[in-house]
Amino acid sequence: xxxxxxxxxxxKVNGRTHRLAIDNRRTLLDALRENTRNTGPKKGxxxxxxxxxxxxxxxxxxxxxxxxxxATEGAEITTVEGLASHDELRPVQEAFVRLDxxxxxxxxxxxxxxxxxxxxxxxxxxxxxxxxxxxxxxPRRPLNADEVRERMSGNLCRCGAYPSIVRAVLDAAGRAExxx
Numbered sequence: 209x210x211x212x213x214x215x216x217x218x219x220k221v222n223g224r225t226h227r228l229a230i231d232n233r234r235t236l237l238d239a240l241r242e243n244t245r246n247t248g249p250k251k252g253x254x255x256x257x258x259x260x261x262x263x264x265x266x267x268x269x270x271x272x273x274x275x276x277x278x279a280t281e282g283a284e285i286t287t288v289e290g291l292a293s294h295d296e297l298r299p300v301q302e303a304f305v306r307l308d309x310x311x312x313x314x315x316x317x318x319x320x321x322x323x324x325x326x327x328x329x330x331x332x333x334x335x336x337x338x339x340x341x342x343x344x345x346x347p348r349r350p351l352n353a354d355e356v357r358e359r360m361s362g363n364l365c366r367c368g369a370y371p372s373i374v375r376a377v378l379d380a381a382g383r384a385e386x387x388x
Contacts, residue, residue, distance in 0.1 A: 219280060230278070250315070252314070256271040259362045262317075265284070265285055269362075288320050300327065303377070309375070360374070
């Protein structure tokens with residue numbers, strides 16, 4: 209393209225490649241919602257403070273309202289629409305439904321993407337601010353409620369479903385650890 213304010217990029221969203229010509233300043237959230245029609249990520253605060261727009265970029269949690277779309281070219285982007293596989297819910301999605309981890313549903317897509325990221329971070333041994341012992345020789349401990357609350361603290365729920373969200377993440381973590 210000749211215009212220095214626009215770029216042609218490819219976004220791989222939920223396994224599908226989208227070729228876009230977009231403004232370099234366009235956020236990933238706006239590109240997802242308006243250009244690829246993945247409306248799961250929500251525009252809550254538009255300042256990266258509520259987590260409603262959380263998606264996974266190469267498996268890591270990202271607030272898409274603060275991420276430029278051009279910065280994610282070539283990355284694997286997963287929105288809530290791409291979490292289930294072959295119409296089968298992930299354990300964390302099933303736990304959210306079964307344990308009432310959602311109420312109005314506005315924050316749920318971001319909560320679910322964040323929960324998937326939390327489970328992956330814990331499995332990889334990443335510490336959080338409340339991890340008791342971070343020494344390399346300390347065995348990884350099962351996820352507990354304090355860890356879940358700390359790790360999920362970037363995702364706000366206006367309805368106050370936090371206790372159910374914590375239970376759902378712990379339930380999914382417990383089932384994942386049993387499957388080892």
